[in-house]
Amino acid sequence: MNRVKPHNLLVTSRPFKLSPGTSLSSYIAFSFSPNATHTHLALLLFSSKFLPLSGPGSGNPVPLEERLVGVVFDARANNVGVCVGSVDPSVVRDLGSVGLAIGGGEKLRSWVDYDASSKELEVRVQKSGSEDRPYEPVLAHPVNFSRLWGMVRI
Numbered sequence: 001m002n003r004v005k006p007h008n009l010l011v012t013s014r015p016f017k018l019s020p021g022t023s024l025s026s027y028i029a030f031s032f033s034p035n036a037t038h039t040h041l042a043l044l045l046f047s048s049k050f051l052p053l054s055g056p057g058s059g060n061p062v063p064l065e066e067r068l069v070g071v072v073f074d075a076r077a078n079n080v081g082v083c084v085g086s087v088d089p090s091v092v093r094d095l096g097s098v099g100l101a102i103g104g105g106e107k108l109r110s111w112v113d114y115d116a117s118s119k120e121l122e123v124r125v126q127k128s129g130s131e132d133r134p135y136e137p138v139l140a141h142p143v144n145f146s147r148l149w150g151m152v153r154i
Contacts, residue, residue: 032075039075075103
């Protein structure tokens with residue numbers, strides 16, 4: 001999988017407090033056109049204590065990639081990866097192995113869940129129009145938010 005190269009960034013205006021026992025859940029629906037020039041979609045989480053983002057004039061010496069957690073869909077490679085403290089995925093799953101192709105224009109749905117008790121980030125993906133949220137994740141990876149950020153707002 002290629003490194004994450006963001007073209008657009010949407011930052012929520014309502015950060016929330018991450019404390020012990022906080023679980024997270026997010027749902028997205030998406031598709032990539034077969035001739036897309038941008039072939040990555042990423043859901044990125046990072047602590048608001050690191051804003052403004054690093055870069056020229058930001059005054060923030062720690063690079064963003066050292067403090068982000070992300071889920072990246074790569075249409076060209078037909079996979080999903082989880083990034084923890086790096087823009088390079090820590091773990092990757094070929095979606096063809098579960099019968100999915102994300103680069104052909106088909107609408108898909110994904111759930112990204114963080115379970116605080118197991119400290120695991122889970123990614124579920126299915127074709128749009130399927131009835132229920134899949135029980136089994138296509139990818140799961142351990143993430144310890146408190147080690148990355150402490151108990152802060154994200």
